[in-house]
Amino acid sequence: MSNIASQETTNSEAAVYQSQIASLNELLRVQEQIIVRQTGKLERMVGRLHNRVSQLKIAEEKLQKYAAELEQANNEVKEFAYIVSHDLRAPLINLKGFTVELRSSLNTVKEAWDAAAGASDSQRQQAGEALTKDIPEAMEFINSSATRMDRLIEAVLKLSRLGRQELVLEKIDMEEIVRGVLKNLGHQIEQHQAVATVKSLPEVVADRTCIEQMMGNILTNAVNYLEPGRPGLIEIGGERQDGNVTIYIRDNGRGIDSRDMPKVFAPFRRAGKQDVPGEGMGMAYVQKIVRRHGGQIRCESVLGTGTTFTITLPEVQTQEQGAEHAKSA
Template sequence: MTPIPNGQACPKCAPLQTECEALRQKLDRNRAELDTFVYRVSHDLKAPVVSLYGMASVVSEDYGEKLGEQGKHYLSRLMANAGMIERLLADLLAYSRVGRKEANPERLQADAVVRDVLGKFSKEITQRKIRVEIHSPLPEIFFARTQLEQLFSNLIGNAVRFMGDQPDPVIEIGAVAADAGITFYVRDNGIGIDPQHHQIIFGVFERLKEIETDGTGMGLALVRKILDLAGGNIWIESNKGEGAVFYFTLPVGRC
């Protein structure tokens, strides 16, 4: 075999590299087109769904006493389903905006962002008597604040939502630095997730069936998309009934 001089490309590899690059560009175009389609559909459907919910609310308030018990039940179900569709469309819009909208990274204190996110769940945390432990100090990173808030909001929200009947509920949040970047984690001692679902839960519209929840199944898909575009990663360690730990990494360039 004739050796290839340093600095020169392999002639046999060139066509394959060209084909791979063409496929990559096609995949990028398809993803962009899909995101645009999702954005337009969810945006256009939002107004009529909001109108439907509003009119149903008016009917309930002005004519509720005339409907009878069965009529009230039907109207209640109509409003609940309209509300669910509204939340789903909002999540689809958020999902489609990732990668389409300028991220605007900035120097952030992760500790402050996490505490702001916890404030949004203060009512649920207090009601369920959840003990939250932040293994401070969390590091300073260079990232888009909105996206970092979305990451922690979905992971902390899931920890709260799937705590179950744990008598001593705990959520732990921390980070570990390494040469390749920083790994954050959100740990809980809730109901846990069977290993057979560990990959499925990161898909669009995927929800655990163990308990009733008003989630749309978009949260972890949004988290994964944000991290994919940032060059990061996310994974879970969990068994059913033994709590769960979600880890996500941000590469050096984001830290």
């Protein structure tokens, strides 16, 4: 009997132990489920945090980009204001000076007129010179200064309009644009005994009118500044690289002195010998167009050897992105 009782006790204890183990297993299972759920929540939180950090990093990079563009724009505005005020002031000073000279000549005429009856030969000669030489000369200088001011103001207005006009983005065949510009420059190219070579050019997404003006200005300069007495060579090519389209215009013209390089894109500034008509606004227009499309332009040149302009534009951009670039330009 004692053995049977002992066996029953052992079985009872085993059952208790099994029950306890089962309870512990169930507790462990429940805890494991809780841990799994909490781990999932934590992973999702970490994922959201990572996404938020990535968004903040992108926002910070955009902010830094906009800050750099704003600083550049502010610097350009200061430089532009100085240049415009300086260049507009010069004709005004001329107008003022020639107005004084005109008044002096009129006084000479008045004095001779008042003393007409008894005027001496010297007075009549002075009056004659005032009427036939001094006054017409002063009026011509006044007219010339006023015309100069009108051209400067028109150039400023054109640059302003260029910065405000809406861009209409479309796929553009750059080879077609370039060949069209070269066709219009055919007579000048022939006069310079130049050869223009058009290599492979990728399509761009841009405003057609702006791109035509951009290439027209650069290629016109390339032709106008070829070295006399040396057969001119102009090469236009491009490629796609890292999500951008790069276009280059290379010539073997007179080149630009390194000291004149800061003038290349500055409004109303011209580099080198001033033997080509113009206001010095062509490349300022080009730079404005490139920046409005979210691109960049750089100039490399060696005096006496030639110049290369390189333009980089985004390969693909939406109308909204184009509008954003236009606002920040």
